Amino acid sequence: MCSCSSSSLTLLPYHYSTTRLLSKRFSSSSSSTKTLTVTLALDSPLRYGPSLSKGQNPNPNGGGGDGGGGGGVGGGEPIDRSSFSRVFDVAALRVPAADCSSLEGRLRGHLLNWPRVRNIARSPGDDVDPGIKNLLLRSENSPDRLGPPSSDGGGQLSPVLYRDKLSKQFNCQGFVKFRNLAKISRPKKKERKEGEVKERGDRENCYGFEVIGSGEDDEEEEMKGLLGEDFRGGGRWRGPTRLLLLDEKYAKRGAEELPEAIKAVLLGDAMQSRPSISELVRCRLSLSYNYWQMNELLEALLPEGMIVPTGFETVGHIAHLNLRDEHLPYKKLIAQVVLDKNKPKIQTVVNKIDAIQNDYRTMQLEVLAGNHSLVTTVIENGIRFQVDLATVYWSSRLATERQRLVCCFSNFDVVCDVFSGVGPLAISAAKKVKYVYANDLNPHAVEYLERNIVLNKLDRKIEVSNMDGRRFIHSIFASQRPFCVTQVVMNLPKDAAEFLDSFRGIFKNRPKDVVCTLPKIHVYGFSKADNPEFDFQERINMVLDEKVEDIEMHRVRLVAPGKWMLCASFILPKTVAFANHGHKTVRN
C-alpha cells in the first residue's frame, strides 16, 4: 500500500492517487502540482510489472458480468470478469522478424519482461509469404522501392492497375500460397480495427495487443490492405516484422529519450551503411481476467486485510478447499476463481463442511462450483484409481508415504493391508510383492477397491475382504492361507494402535519349534506430544503389553500445528505372537 510521506497523498487510496496525480504531472504546470510531482517522484509506491491497481479499466462501470456461473458474495452474483480488464500503454520497436531474437537478447534489460507476456509480439499482417517477397523484389526496379512500375518500364502504374498486375502474377504462382492476397476482398484494416483488440491465442488468451497511432498515409494503408503490414515507409519493402515490447518506463518517451542501446537499433547498422527499417510504435496491451493469477483476483475480490486462501488439495478433477470461517461468506466467489484458474484440470470445487468424524473416514463435502460429480479418477505413481469422494476416503497427501512403504517391500513379501480403503497401497504393493490381502470395513471402499484391482489388472494378486480390522487380522493369521504374511500395514492413524492387541496369540496354536516368519507391522498414529516418537511408542507398548525393541519411527507429516502423523515399523515380538492369553483390549 501507499508509503508516501506526504500527508496530502496518503489521504487518497493507492491506485487512485498514483494514476490521478501522475496524469497531473503531464498535464498541469501549476506550482502546487509541481510540488506534488516532486513528492511522487521520490516516494511513489508504483510497483513494477502489471497489477490490477495499475493500467486503465476499459469498462469502469462494469460489464454486468459475463455469466460465469458461480456465486458472488452471499452466493448469488457471478464474477464480473470484465471488471478485471486492464489496458496499458507500452512502447515497442517494430523490427525485422529475422533480427528479433538477437535484438531481444541485446535489449533484454530494456524490454517489458512481464510475467506471461512475451517480449516479442506479433501484430496482424506482420508476416508475408517469402514467395511474395521474391516476387516483389523481382518486380521492382530497385530493391528498395515499392513504387509500381508501368508495364512499358516507364512511369508508375496507378495503385489499382498495380494491384491488378500483382494479383495476376500471384495467380500464376499458385494463389493459395499468397495469403495476403485474400485481403483484396476483405474490409479495409481501419474498419476491422475499430474498437477491436486482437486476443493472443498463444498464451491462453490472457492478453491482447494493438498497435496504435501508426500514422501512415492512405495510399500506404491501401497497399497494406493488399500485402499486409510489410509495406510502409516511403514505398520501401520491409519484409516480415515483429514487435519488441519495451520496458513500461519507456511507454511515454520519445525516441530521443530512450537509452542508447535502443536508439542504436532505431538508427540502424551504420557500419554496413544500411538504413534502419526499425521504428518506434505505440501499443496498447490489454490484460483480461484470464491473465491475472488466482491470488491477484482473490486479493481484489475479498475484503481488505482478509487472508487470501491459496492452497487446495486436488483429487482427480476435484479441488478440495479447506476454508476458514471468515471465508465462508465468500465461498462461492473463491470457488469460482479456483475453478476458472485451474480449468480444465479442475472441474469441481468442494469445501470440507466438517472435520472427519465417521468410521469410514469420509468427508462431508459441499460442492461450490463446477459439476457435481464426486466420482473421479486419480493417477498416483502411474497407477489409476477410481474414487467417489462422497462415500470413500482418499488423501493424495499420503502418496509419498505409500511410495516409501512399497519401496521397503521385496518381491517375496506377502502384504496384509488391514485398512486398505480403495486400495492405493494394496494395489501399488501388488505390482511388486508376491501377494496382498486387503480389507476395509466400508462396503463402498471395497466396491471401489475391487474396481481398481480390475482396472489395474491385478485380480490374481489381491484377495479382498470387507470386515472389521480385528476380525480380519484373526482370519488372516488363524486360518491356513496359501501365503504367509510378512508385512502388515495399518493405516487408520486415529485408532490403528488400538487394534494391535489383535496380534496377541495369533501363533499360539502353532508348534513353537517350527520356524515361522514373524510379520513386520507398520502402524500409523497421531501424536501431539513434545516427543511424538516416544509418546507413540509408549502407546504401542501399552496395547501389546510388551516393551517392543527396535521400533523404527517415521514422521509422515504435520497434520495440524503440533500434531504429527507417524508410522511405527517393528517385527511383531515372538512373545506377543505366541502369547497364550487372549486379547488385552486397551481403550483410552
Ligand SMILES: C[S@@+](CC[C@H](N)C(=O)[O-])C[C@H]1O[C@@H](n2cnc3c(N)ncnc32)[C@H](O)[C@@H]1O
Ligand atoms: C485413513 S483411511 C486409509 C485408507 C487407505 N489405506 C488409504 O491410504 O487411502 C482408513 C480406512 O479404514 C477403514 N476403516 C475404519 N474403521 C475400520 C475398521 N474397524 N475395520 C476395517 N477398516 C476400517 C475406513 O473405511 C477407511 O477406508
